[in-house]
Amino acid sequence: MLYRENGQFKTSYRADQAVFPIAQDRLAILAIIAAAIVVVPFVAPEYLFRAILIPFLILSLAALGLNILVGYCGQISLGTGAFMAVGAYAAYNFQVRIEGMPLIASLLLGGVCSTAVGVLFGVPSLRIKGLYLAVATLAAQFFVDWAFLRVKWFTNDSASGSVSVAGLQVLGLPIETPVQKYLFCLAFVIVFALIAKNLVRGHIGREWMAIRDMDVAAAVIGIRPVYAKLTAFAVSSFIVGVAGALWGFVHLGSWEPAAFNIDRSFQLLFMVIIGGLGSIMGSFFGAAFIVVLPIVLDNLPYWFGIPIDTALAAHLTFMIFGALIVFFLIVEPHGLARLWSIGKEKLRLWPFPH
Amino acid sequence: MKLKSISTAIVIAAAAAAGLATSTAFAQAKEQFFPVLVYRTGAYAPNGVPWANGYVDYLKYTNAKGGMNGVKITYEECETGYATDKGVECYERLKGKGATVFQPLSTGITFALTEKAPGDKIPLITAGYGRSESQDGNVFKWNFPIAGTYWVAADALVQHVAKKEGGLDKLKGKKIALVYHDSPYGKEPIPLMQERSKLHGFDLQLLPVTAPGVEQKATWLQIRQSRPDYVFLWGWGVMNSTAIKEAVATGYPREKMYGVWWAGAEPDVKDVGDSAKGYNAVTMQHGTETGSKIVQEILKEVHGKGQGTGPKEEVGQVLYMRGVMSAMFAVEGVKRAQERYGKGKVMSGEQTRWGLENLALDQKKLDALGFAGVMRPVSTSCADHMGANWARVHTWDGSKWQFSSDWLQADESILKPMVKAAADKYAAEKKLTRRTPEDCQS
Numbered sequence: 190m191l192y193r194e195n196g197q198f199k200t201s202y203r204a205d206q207a208v209f210p211i212a213q214d215r216l217a218i219l220a221i222i223a224a225a226i227v228v229v230p231f232v233a234p235e236y237l238f239r240a241i242l243i244p245f246l247i248l249s250l251a252a253l254g255l256n257i258l259v260g261y262c263g264q265i266s267l268g269t270g271a272f273m274a275v276g277a278y279a280a281y282n283f284q285v286r287i288e289g290m291p292l293i294a295s296l297l298l299g300g301v302c303s304t305a306v307g308v309l310f311g312v313p314s315l316r317i318k319g320l321y322l323a324v325a326t327l328a329a330q331f332f333v334d335w336a337f338l339r340v341k342w343f344t345n346d347s348a349s350g351s352v353s354v355a356g357l358q359v360l361g362l363p364i365e366t367p368v369q370k371y372l373f374c375l376a377f378v379i380v381f382a383l384i385a386k387n388l389v390r391g392h393i394g395r396e397w398m399a400i401r402d403m404d405v406a407a408a409v410i411g412i413r414p415v416y417a418k419l420t421a422f423a424v425s426s427f428i429v430g431v432a433g434a435l436w437g438f439v440h441l442g443s444w445e446p447a448a449f450n451i452d453r454s455f456q457l458l459f460m461v462i463i464g465g466l467g468s469i470m471g472s473f474f475g476a477a478f479i480v481v482l483p484i485v486l487d488n489l490p491y492w493f494g495i496p497i498d499t500a501l502a503a504h505l506t507f508m509i510f511g512a513l514i515v516f517f518l519i520v521e522p523h524g525l526a527r528l529w530s531i532g533k534e535k536l537r538l539w540p541f542p543h
Numbered sequence: 544m545k546l547k548s549i550s551t552a553i554v555i556a557a558a559a560a561a562g563l564a565t566s567t568a569f570a571q572a573k574e575q576f577f578p579v580l581v582y583r584t585g586a587y588a589p590n591g592v593p594w595a596n597g598y599v600d601y602l603k604y605t606n607a608k609g610g611m612n613g614v615k616i617t618y619e620e621c622e623t624g625y626a627t628d629k630g631v632e633c634y635e636r637l638k639g640k641g642a643t644v645f646q647p648l649s650t651g652i653t654f655a656l657t658e659k660a661p662g663d664k665i666p667l668i669t670a671g672y673g674r675s676e677s678q679d680g681n682v683f684k685w686n687f688p689i690a691g692t693y694w695v696a697a698d699a700l701v702q703h704v705a706k707k708e709g710g711l712d713k714l715k716g717k718k719i720a721l722v723y724h725d726s727p728y729g730k731e732p733i734p735l736m737q738e739r740s741k742l743h744g745f746d747l748q749l750l751p752v753t754a755p756g757v758e759q760k761a762t763w764l765q766i767r768q769s770r771p772d773y774v775f776l777w778g779w780g781v782m783n784s785t786a787i788k789e790a791v792a793t794g795y796p797r798e799k800m801y802g803v804w805w806a807g808a809e810p811d812v813k814d815v816g817d818s819a820k821g822y823n824a825v826t827m828q829h830g831t832e833t834g835s836k837i838v839q840e841i842l843k844e845v846h847g848k849g850q851g852t853g854p855k856e857e858v859g860q861v862l863y864m865r866g867v868m869s870a871m872f873a874v875e876g877v878k879r880a881q882e883r884y885g886k887g888k889v890m891s892g893e894q895t896r897w898g899l900e901n902l903a904l905d906q907k908k909l910d911a912l913g914f915a916g917v918m919r920p921v922s923t924s925c926a927d928h929m930g931a932n933w934a935r936v937h938t939w940d941g942s943k944w945q946f947s948s949d950w951l952q953a954d955e956s957i958l959k960p961m962v963k964a965a966a967d968k969y970a971a972e973k974k975l976t977r978r979t980p981e982d983c984q985s
Contacts, residue, residue: 239635244628285972338725338751345972349674349727351654355973365662441631442658445651445727447754448627484632491619499620500583500592 192536208386225375230368238367241481246374247435249476252460253378253385253469254428259458260466261389262421263401264314265322268307268329269457272426273433274449275333276303278343280434281352285345292359296377296434303430304423306333311422315415318404330451337446353443370439377435381428386469388424397421398467429457463517465526474525478517483510575611575877575889577602577618577870578637580647585624586755587780589810590862594648595620596853597866600845601874603852607844611878613887627651634659643895644668644873650728653686660685665892666899668876670869671696671804671827675731676965678958680900680928681977683966687899689872690921690931691827693803694961697732697775698953699934700801700825701739704773706948715744720766722759722786723777725751732777732803734965738957746771756782763789776802776824783811787819797821801936808861812939820941826861828918829868830937831944833859837867837913861944864917871912872921876902900925900983919950925983932958 192213199205209215233242255269280299283290310329314322337343337350344352357364364373388394396417399407408414437444456479464475486506490497497505521528535542579598582591602616610616619640621633630652634645645660646668647653653673660667661684668687669677675694677686704719705711721736723729733749740747748771750762756778763786766774774795778786783806790797798821802811807824809831832838838859846855857863880890880898890898902923909915923930932955936948970977 234639236635236639240632244632349650349654349730351651351727353654353658353972355658441627441655443654444627445654447651447726487622488636498583499581499595499622500588503584503622503624 192533192539194537206390208390222379226372230372235367238371241484242371243367243374243440244436245476245480246371246378247432247440248457248460248480249473250374250378250381250435251429251432251457252464252472252476253382254425254430254432255457256461256464256466256469256472257385257389257397257428258421258425259461260468260471261394261401262397262418262425264311264418264421265319265458266326266425267323267451267454267458268310268326268333269429270449270451270453271310271329271333272303272307272429273436273453274337274446275306275426276300276430276433277437277444277449278337278352279303279430280438281354282343282345284354284438292357292364292438296431296438299434300427300431303433304427307422307426307430308419311419311426314418314422327451330454334446334450349445351443351445352437354438355442357438364439374435374439377431381431382469385424385428389469393417393420401467459514463514463524465524465529468524468526470529471524471526474529478525482513486510573613573887573889574615574617575643576641577616577873578633578640578642578645579618579620580623580630580633580637580645580649580652581620582623582625582648583620584622587625590780590805590808591625591648593808593810593853593857593860593862594866594869596851596857597863597868598646598870599852599866600841600858600863601867601870603845603850604841605870605874607848607850611874612881614877614881614889616874623647623649623652625649625651627655631655631659638663638665643877643890643892644899646670646869646873647673650674650731651726654727657683657686663892664896666876666896668869668872668899670872671865672728675735676962676969678927678929678962679966680923680925681966682970682975683928684978684982685896687872687876687923687928689899689902689923689929690868690918691934692929693728693731693777694735694958695929695932695953696803696825696827696934697735698739698958699936699951700775700803701736701743702951702954703825703936703948704801705743711743716746717773718746718748718769718771719773719775720748720750720769720771721775721777722750722752722762722766724756724779724782725753728779728805729777732775734961735958736775738961742957752778752782752786754782755780757785759785759789763793763795766795767793772799774800776800776806778802778806782806784814787812787815787822791815791818798823801825804861804865807937807944808865809857809944810862817941819939821938823936823938823947824944826935826937827865828931828933828935829861829864830935830946831859831861832864832917835859835913835917836915837917838864840913841867868914868918871914872899872902875904875912879903899923900928902930925978 194211197212209218258264258266276299279302280295283295283298310326313325317325344350364370396412399412400414400417404414460475460479463478465471483506486509490502581595583595602618606616621637623630623633634656642665644666647656650672653669656667666685666687668689670689671691673688675692677683677688678692705714708714736747752759752762776786800822802824804825804827812819842858845851876895876899877890879902880894884894900923904921906920919931919933921930932953934951935946937944938947
């Protein structure tokens, strides 16, 4: 009843091409962002920030990056963890080796290094496709793991291979309390989500989607596969690299290569698949599903005061989580984002469906 | 659908609020909360479970004995699965409940929490593991690697094999291979081994094994080719039994193999059984202590009353004892703090930190606690957060672990400069200054 677009006339192409053409959507998103910036910092407890909101924001940023590559350009990648690691370690090196390096600059430079590595490992995508490409990007994962474990220079000669950062600040403002960290990550996520959304609906995004849908046909109509595929790799690994740097700097504070191992790559790929391939919104849904749900499941017995063995609780979490993944993929193979848009379609007609 | 999910959310929120209310009610009743980070699942569970059982059993035992000067212990376990991010989540979850002291039980989690603990004013105990340079309490104010680090373990091992060879000078030209778990944990002993190898002129061969360590064929092929005089095994979980099996397959004598204490417990050799006979491991003071008084007490007071956490047969085994000892340090730290800040009171993290820093467990106290013969006295100070640097070597005889060496003491003349240099490097990176003598008094 409330959610309908009657009376919202579009009189210009601009209005027709808006990110959220429906006024209610626009308002809802603005309200959510405003609430995230203004209300959440005052009401949420510290645990919520540190254990849920910050990891959720950073991993949704990474999922967003991966979604550009897998969802929009159709290039399956299992090297996400590697690109995150490159971002984190590169940013660390900029921060440690260059005196007075601003934090944001080192994070972005981390992303730039990740872009270079991403493009390098994206080159095989010009010749190999589908699952074979997944295997090729797996090489990136193993190579990067190896490099950060073995090459001492990358870890500033730390004896154990574990590196850490402290005293983060932006323009004199410290990034120390959970609220500051949260707002810092939120700013990154909003900016990158906006950039990503505009990229995918611009000409470059259309090229990616054309390559995804059928690369031969795309080449025939004049899209250069080299350019389209490598830009997708570049943009994707840039965002993923920045997310990796945030994960290390802001969330963990101290990390070793194991923080970005193959499990992380799979986790992100699942986020994208469950959340919805080729959807910016889906990246957030997927991240929420994979980050928040296990923690909630883990906590349920304590909240209800059920005395339960720790091991049993952990196993139950795995089982319920796995069952839910299967359930959602059966109900809607196109991911939570599709479920969301179906819901919206239905809502438009409610309460009088034809 | 939507309404339903909203109503569930409300139910969950209400339950959470109820949980919060009860926990504050608990705090008023003179109860000290101990968070317990464990891994009872995953690849390392075989080693994590006995530790957790020992830890929790000791807490229960303390309560059965009337608590800490009347203050009862409450605790909550949190499963980390040995993952650093999961460990951080556990830390955040439990610290809000008034955590006294954290024991991360993972080198990776220790590194992450080292950054967070000072801000939250919660001490970390890493008994026998963690970062070796954190012995330097002047830089690492909140870290307590009580009674040993991996550097102590490695140093004791080098001394032990030197003794076998007939003196440290006899090590010249010998070859020692370090087979290690490729993680911060496995890499910890490397600086010390390198230092020792420079000093005595033995060859150090570094052989990393990718976690979790089920694939070691290539590593042992290298060992077969280079035939090192000794193999030090910095392995863990499934990696240990795999390494011993590979040693059998390549014909490397088990008598020449020395594990760290994580590679020297029952789960590591049980599956291999007889072929592991002769395999040695360094212990950070204690070994299997089924005969000790504390074990008998726990069996009587906890298991005897049907309160035991794990199987009865495992009580007193190596890793179980490690859990017991770690819990004892935490409890004694709180008790020591009570001596200064008021007996029978609930201690804050800061007060507990003082207690841990001024821990004085002399022989008399250890005897009273039932730890006679299990360990040697520990006494910490502002500069030294480790408090004891003794170790022993024990050997698997096919069915049980038996001590095969006398007490070994790590060489402070080697350790001290290394600890100081590493701590200084950390302080410089973090722009920290060393603590002043006045700060030590607080």
